[in-house]
Amino acid sequence: MLLERLRAAPPLTHCITNAVVTGFTANVLLATGAAPAMVDIVGESGMFAGIASGVLINLGTPTPEQQAASREAAEGATAAGTPWVLDPVAIGALPVRTALAQELVALRPTAVRGNASEILALAGLSGGGRGVDATDSTEAAADAATALAQRYGSVVAVSGPVDLLTDGERVVRIANGDPLLTLVTGGGCALGAVMAAFLGAARGTGISALSAVAAASLVYTIAAERAAALSAGPGSFAVALLDALASVQPDDLAAAARVEESIR
Amino acid sequence: MLLERLRAAPPLTHCITNAVVTGFTANVLLATGAAPAMVDIVGESGMFAGIASGVLINLGTPTPEQQAASREAAEGATAAGTPWVLDPVAIGALPVRTALAQELVALRPTAVRGNASEILALAGLSGGGRGVDATDSTEAAADAATALAQRYGSVVAVSGPVDLLTDGERVVRIANGDPLLTLVTGGGCALGAVMAAFLGAARGTGISALSAVAAASLVYTIAAERAAALSAGPGSFAVALLDALASVQPDDLAAAARVEESIR
Amino acid sequence: MLLERLRAAPPLTHCITNAVVTGFTANVLLATGAAPAMVDIVGESGMFAGIASGVLINLGTPTPEQQAASREAAEGATAAGTPWVLDPVAIGALPVRTALAQELVALRPTAVRGNASEILALAGLSGGGRGVDATDSTEAAADAATALAQRYGSVVAVSGPVDLLTDGERVVRIANGDPLLTLVTGGGCALGAVMAAFLGAARGTGISALSAVAAASLVYTIAAERAAALSAGPGSFAVALLDALASVQPDDLAAAARVEESIR
Numbered sequence: 001m002l003l004e005r006l007r008a009a010p011p012l013t014h015c016i017t018n019a020v021v022t023g024f025t026a027n028v029l030l031a032t033g034a035a036p037a038m039v040d041i042v043g044e045s046g047m048f049a050g051i052a053s054g055v056l057i058n059l060g061t062p063t064p065e066q067q068a069a070s071r072e073a074a075e076g077a078t079a080a081g082t083p084w085v086l087d088p089v090a091i092g093a094l095p096v097r098t099a100l101a102q103e104l105v106a107l108r109p110t111a112v113r114g115n116a117s118e119i120l121a122l123a124g125l126s127g128g129g130r131g132v133d134a135t136d137s138t139e140a141a142a143d144a145a146t147a148l149a150q151r152y153g154s155v156v157a158v159s160g161p162v163d164l165l166t167d168g169e170r171v172v173r174i175a176n177g178d179p180l181l182t183l184v185t186g187g188g189c190a191l192g193a194v195m196a197a198f199l200g201a202a203r204g205t206g207i208s209a210l211s212a213v214a215a216a217s218l219v220y221t222i223a224a225e226r227a228a229a230l231s232a233g234p235g236s237f238a239v240a241l242l243d244a245l246a247s248v249q250p251d252d253l254a255a256a257a258r259v260e261e262s263i264r
Numbered sequence: 265m266l267l268e269r270l271r272a273a274p275p276l277t278h279c280i281t282n283a284v285v286t287g288f289t290a291n292v293l294l295a296t297g298a299a300p301a302m303v304d305i306v307g308e309s310g311m312f313a314g315i316a317s318g319v320l321i322n323l324g325t326p327t328p329e330q331q332a333a334s335r336e337a338a339e340g341a342t343a344a345g346t347p348w349v350l351d352p353v354a355i356g357a358l359p360v361r362t363a364l365a366q367e368l369v370a371l372r373p374t375a376v377r378g379n380a381s382e383i384l385a386l387a388g389l390s391g392g393g394r395g396v397d398a399t400d401s402t403e404a405a406a407d408a409a410t411a412l413a414q415r416y417g418s419v420v421a422v423s424g425p426v427d428l429l430t431d432g433e434r435v436v437r438i439a440n441g442d443p444l445l446t447l448v449t450g451g452g453c454a455l456g457a458v459m460a461a462f463l464g465a466a467r468g469t470g471i472s473a474l475s476a477v478a479a480a481s482l483v484y485t486i487a488a489e490r491a492a493a494l495s496a497g498p499g500s501f502a503v504a505l506l507d508a509l510a511s512v513q514p515d516d517l518a519a520a521a522r523v524e525e526s527i528r
Numbered sequence: 529m530l531l532e533r534l535r536a537a538p539p540l541t542h543c544i545t546n547a548v549v550t551g552f553t554a555n556v557l558l559a560t561g562a563a564p565a566m567v568d569i570v571g572e573s574g575m576f577a578g579i580a581s582g583v584l585i586n587l588g589t590p591t592p593e594q595q596a597a598s599r600e601a602a603e604g605a606t607a608a609g610t611p612w613v614l615d616p617v618a619i620g621a622l623p624v625r626t627a628l629a630q631e632l633v634a635l636r637p638t639a640v641r642g643n644a645s646e647i648l649a650l651a652g653l654s655g656g657g658r659g660v661d662a663t664d665s666t667e668a669a670a671d672a673a674t675a676l677a678q679r680y681g682s683v684v685a686v687s688g689p690v691d692l693l694t695d696g697e698r699v700v701r702i703a704n705g706d707p708l709l710t711l712v713t714g715g716g717c718a719l720g721a722v723m724a725a726f727l728g729a730a731r732g733t734g735i736s737a738l739s740a741v742a743a744a745s746l747v748y749t750i751a752a753e754r755a756a757a758l759s760a761g762p763g764s765f766a767v768a769l770l771d772a773l774a775s776v777q778p779d780d781l782a783a784a785a786r787v788e789e790s791i792r
Contacts, residue, residue: 020287023552031762038548038589039589039622040547044624044625048622061303062305064329090303095308096308183294183295183510185294186287233506234291234294234507235505236507239766239767240764242761243762246762283566284550284566325569327569328593357575358567359575361572447558448558449551450551496775497770497774498558499768499770500767
């Protein structure tokens with residue numbers, strides 16, 4: 001099972017992510033069992049993407065330094081064959097990150113993670129959501145996700161009440177999770193980092209990128225369910241989520257998973 | 265009641281804030297019921313201030329990029345009529361932010377929030393505090409607050425054991441809160457963001473800016489009291505504060521408020 | 529006792545630290561009893577290092593702005609006689625920070641804190657660890673720590689299961705702490721800030737830098753032990769650590785300390 005493999009050999013997970021969630025993201029990776037490294041400056045991010053097991057590029061607060069470091073990391077990951085995840089946060093209405101997301105997706109990320117509005121905007125089908133919140137439903141983005149997956153050879157993961165993941169042929173729907181995830185900043189962003197970690201853990205195993213991304217989503221959303229059961233609100237939920245990520249076991253996943261797989 | 269209105273239609277709250285507290289600030293907004301968006305780069309912050317319901321500009325870590333983004337946001341908010349809050353963190357001794365605060369306050373923010381030393385420094389009456397801590401009492405800043413309010417047409421909120429809020433004519437004193445707020449980084453900064461959210465929620469209602477800022481302070485400080493009662497120290501307090509912000513109800517506020525209003 | 533002194537007169541602790549841990553670091557300082565100020569921009573960090581009681585320079589995410597601010601702060605601290613701590617995060621493989629660390633250590637920091645791989649790399653004896661994780665044991669870095677201490681007149685603190693601290697003559701080993709510290713991002717970085725605070729509190733007392741740094745390590749690692757006993761995982765541990773830092777008393781330290789001192 002991929003979770004056991006990840007814990008046995010923690011994948012070095014290189015994150016370029018936004019200033020709002022960088023601490024929480026590192027803590028989510030540590031709790032899950034991965035080894036985070038937030039290397040987001042020019043002159044280091046490209047070579048580090050070659051050393052890392054997996055890379056996340058999240059566009060939530062793309063300063064000029066992060067823009068350049070993101071390009072460097074995407075090129076470094078591509079050159080080295082390191083799997084990488086693109087999270088096009090809040091693209092659509094916001095011009096700087098929208099242009100950068102279009103440029104980076106053309107470099108063919110291993111996976112793209114976003115909410116429905118972000119995936120629609122990345123596919124050129126919508127003006128995007130309202131800030132970081134989706135204004136479109138997950139299913140409304142299903143065709144856009146498939147189109148993106150086929151165009152760029154990426155797994156596309158649309159987060160929502162039911163997560164929809166596709167490689168352009170197969171579609172996986174995961175009904176796990178809890179609404180409290182939307183009340184913690186980084187609730188979605190950190191999942192992108194976990195996907196990068198699982199893609200790193202899957203290297204050399206023959207496990208497909210779609211399966212690795214689905215495993216990441218399952219671990220994360222089932223941990224969220226366990227945390228929600230112990231929480232009095234969004235503050236205690238965020239704490240309990242980290243505890244749950246550290247304690248969740250493969251058997252728990254098998255028992256709790258609500259997954260549907262289909263062919264397009 | 266403004267809290268109900270905010271939760272029914274979450275105001276998109278645009279924050280340019282310091283690197284220390286950005287995650288906590290977003291979590292405070294989410295817990296309260298608002299929709300945070302931390303858009304702090306040049307080329308996005310100005311137009312986004314026009315889309316947002318309310319804007320916070322906090323000068324805690326003003327990198328050159330944030331300085332430029334702050335100017336853009338203040339101008340965008342002014343042009344669009346979006347209410348905005350200025351938080352002049354640690355001005356006085358520190359030259360870069362002091363000059364920037366003077367420039368921004370001249371653009372007539374809807375509200376200014378700071379501790380006594382910051383408000384005195386903004387009014388030109390003192391050399392400022394010691395880092396981020398006030399070295400002056402709230403009442404010592406009362407005249408400076410009134411002068412600033414009259415000069416710039418702003419509501420001025422002075423945080424301290426008793427918060428003092430004024431629009432230059434009326435003065436509101438709020439005795440709620442808990443000393444643990446001073447042991448959590450962002451305890452004050454996040455209140456500035458909540459003020460921006462409440463100003464956003466008040467748009468089009470005829471509720472005055474002073475009343476909106478007072479409502480924000482009440483919700484925040486009464487939630488802090490409820491959290492303190494459940495806490496074993498500053499760590500558990502910060503967690504409980506988020507839970508309390510998510511659960512506090514209008515009736516709780518009416519029962520707990522310790523407010524005095526007077527005419528200057 | 530230095531902890532009591534620190535709480536009676538909170539040292540203004542100036543931190544230039546990485547974007548991942550800045551909030552947690554400030555909260556650790558506040559909980560312990562110090563007064564944090566995260567002043568990391570050019571034009572402010574140099575003069576502020578002269579005002580502060582102690583300074584931390586942590587190289588975890590050294591943007592060009594932070595690189596320049598770090599140079600400014602190191603020079604300002606040196607000129608004013610303010611004790612300062614250098615934390616050369618993840619140097620070795622990463623070229624930008626490695627060069628900066630070599631430049632800064634030549635300015636003779638009061639203390640250097642790092643894991644074994646970082647200390648070996650700073651001494652020029654190794655290529656560094658894997659991201660932020662040590663790949664070398666603490667004892668393997670003992671000679672490098674002594675060499676650095678003698679070369680630069682610094683106290684060198686090597687973090688690990690047993691912390692090793694030396695001024696080049698005396699060696700202190702502290703066996704307190706808990707492995708959960710490695711599952712919280714900033715678990716090590718925040719200790720560097722606490723060392724800066726304790727060095728600030730020790731000014732004018734005749735207490736040696738080695739003793740101040742050892743006191744910081746003891747308070748921090750014994751608080752970690754108390755927190756671990758109350759925790760269900762890394763999320764609740766980080767919360768409990770803040771509570772424990774705020775409540776730990778000198779008597780608790782005396783009872784729990786596992787310290788060995790020797791002459792080289």
